[in-house]
Amino acid sequence: MLGEGILKGLGTTAMNFVTGFFSRERLTTVQYPEERIPTFENARVFPFLVYDGTDWEAGLRCVSCQICEKECPPKCIYIQKSADKKPDAAGKPQFYPTRFDIDVSVCMSCQICVEVCPFEAIKMDVDFEVTAPDRFHGFIYDRKQLAKSNDYYHKIHPTEAMEVDTRLQADIDKARTAAAAKAAADAAKAAKPATEVANG
Secondary structure (H helix, E strand, O other): OHHHHHHHHHHHHHHHHHHHHOOOOOOOOOOOOOOOOOOOOOOOOOOEEEOOOOOHHHHHHOOOOOOOHHHHOOOOEEEEOOOOEOOOOOOOOOOOOOEEEOOOOOOOOHHHHHHHHHOOOOOOOOOOOOOOOOOOOOOOHEEEEEEEEEEHHHHOOOHHHHHHHHHHHHHEEEEEEEHHHHHHHHHHHHHHHHHHHHHH
16 A cells, blocks of 8 residues: 555654653653652763772872873873872772862763772762852862762662772782781791701
8 A cells, every 4th residue: 555654654653652641661851850860870970089988088099190190081180199108998008199189171071080090999970960150160179079988889880889899808808818928927037047046
């Protein structure tokens, strides 16, 4: 029949138009901000710094290696390294950032900073509702504004955060085992001459 394909197409369009008002699955428009769709776990907006424990300053994972600053395409990250060191989660002394700024008005959310970070210190947030009274300085976030807890990281990226925690814990256990083995070897080495003198 001539025009059968056109009629079928018009019928499908009409059906989609009508059911779009009643079917929740087909309704794509939401009444924002009163109504919101759930955020996808893989969503990424702007970076934030992860810290462990309750003290954001003491628990920051960042060791100020400055790789993210060098690799950032729009150059929106600025880091100043500390002169002294503080112990990390494994007890190893590490440098830390005395200043860590990100200009989110320039950030292109490419996630390269996350990919190159060897310490799992910087991750991507899902919060897209950011405002500031000053469009020049208001969007430059310092390390205190960027610092968010590991619990928050688990809340927005549960699968990824669990994998990261498992990997970090394995690294910590490995470092502690190596330190304990070295301490035992040093103790045995120190005790050996005393034994030889006693036998001699």
